[in-house]
Amino acid sequence: MHYGFHNTDKELRIACIAGNRRAQQVLYQKYFGQFKGIPMRYMKNKEEATSLLNQAFLNIFNSLPNYKEEGSFIGWMSTIVFRTTMDKIRSNKRYNERFILQTPRENARPVSNNAESKLNTEHIYHQIQQLPDHLRVVFNLYVIEGYKHEEVAQEIDIKLSTSKWRLAKAREILQKALQKHYPNEKSA
Amino acid sequence: MKNQHKHNLLDWEIELRQEVQQYEFDFDPDAWNEMEQLLGKLNPVNTSTQATVTISTTKLIGIISIGFLLNWLILGLVVYQYKGEEHNPMEQSLPIPMEQKKDRVNMPIGQKEPLIPIIESHHEVPIQMFTNQVIDKMDTSTLLEQPIIEKRPTPAPFSLLNTRNIPLLKTLERPPDTSMMKIKLQKRKRNRKALFPDVIEH
Numbered sequence: 001m002h003y004g005f006h007n008t009d010k011e012l013r014i015a016c017i018a019g020n021r022r023a024q025q026v027l028y029q030k031y032f033g034q035f036k037g038i039p040m041r042y043m044k045n046k047e048e049a050t051s052l053l054n055q056a057f058l059n060i061f062n063s064l065p066n067y068k069e070e071g072s073f074i075g076w077m078s079t080i081v082f083r084t085t086m087d088k089i090r091s092n093k094r095y096n097e098r099f100i101l102q103t104p105r106e107n108a109r110p111v112s113n114n115a116e117s118k119l120n121t122e123h124i125y126h127q128i129q130q131l132p133d134h135l136r137v138v139f140n141l142y143v144i145e146g147y148k149h150e151e152v153a154q155e156i157d158i159k160l161s162t163s164k165w166r167l168a169k170a171r172e173i174l175q176k177a178l179q180k181h182y183p184n185e186k187s188a
Numbered sequence: 189m190k191n192q193h194k195h196n197l198l199d200w201e202i203e204l205r206q207e208v209q210q211y212e213f214d215f216d217p218d219a220w221n222e223m224e225q226l227l228g229k230l231n232p233v234n235t236s237t238q239a240t241v242t243i244s245t246t247k248l249i250g251i252i253s254i255g256f257l258l259n260w261l262i263l264g265l266v267v268y269q270y271k272g273e274e275h276n277p278m279e280q281s282l283p284i285p286m287e288q289k290k291d292r293v294n295m296p297i298g299q300k301e302p303l304i305p306i307i308e309s310h311h312e313v314p315i316q317m318f319t320n321q322v323i324d325k326m327d328t329s330t331l332l333e334q335p336i337i338e339k340r341p342t343p344a345p346f347s348l349l350n351t352r353n354i355p356l357l358k359t360l361e362r363p364p365d366t367s368m369m370k371i372k373l374q375k376r377k378r379n380r381k382a383l384f385p386d387v388i389e390h
Contacts, residue, residue, distance in 0.1 A: 033212035054223045121211040182200035
């Protein structure tokens, strides 16, 4: 059987469990765009994000036999991608580095006048990636994922006060970087 | 992922969040190549059918070759047996006596020369005795003139050693007068008093 985008997730899932490479490719291609954003927010660059996403997909393929058809398949997969990302963050020392007050990085891409008007989501991603690692994680968990400070502290094993402090710093830096994108906002 | 609270988020953060979550990246073919390598390391492509075909082909070739070899051996053995009965290469290599040569000349065309000469009057006599008798009656002076004919028995194929009827050997029995004499050897005693008697005697 030749698998393609016309196949349902269930058909693809069964074929993936059987080890069909074409079905794996279709499933990967189908959800690549949706899941790429998760590691992109937490990793420093696109290469790291792609590598982490592949690791997450590998975990998905290996865990497919354990999937019980309860809840949405996409939600189940995105949870695996997120957990893989968190595992990577926890295993990386640099996310627990002591915070040193930094101004926006020198190597940050300067926003040109032309790009200023064409700021798109990828630019937002880029600005998030420019945050220091430990700030970026807290910002993503709190703002994007919707964690509370207690949960953030528990997730990455930091103090509650540290979580609050890091969020404040991340907001400060990011708001400056995206000031032209969100001009009417006042600092918190 | 939680994604359910709206606690203390600024407006620009809510907007940013929506933009980020709704955005879909373009597919990257290089990423799939990398993914394929990862999958290849962990789970090689399902080649079980190919492997089965390869194994069965190898087995089939092996069986065919063994069968061919056995067939060739059996055929070779059968051919060898028939050739061994009809043709004795040793006979050709030996010199032919003059009388036989004359007989061959006078022999009518198309008649085959018997491979083993039939001796009707002596078929009950063992080979060795017959040979001795013939030699005793012969004038030995003629032996010097005639070339010596050495008749060697045709080597029988190993598979027919016990089943084949060898001419002149079917009544091979030892005659009563040819019983072997036992030689009684005396025990030799050494004379201890004599030093090296053998050396001194010889």
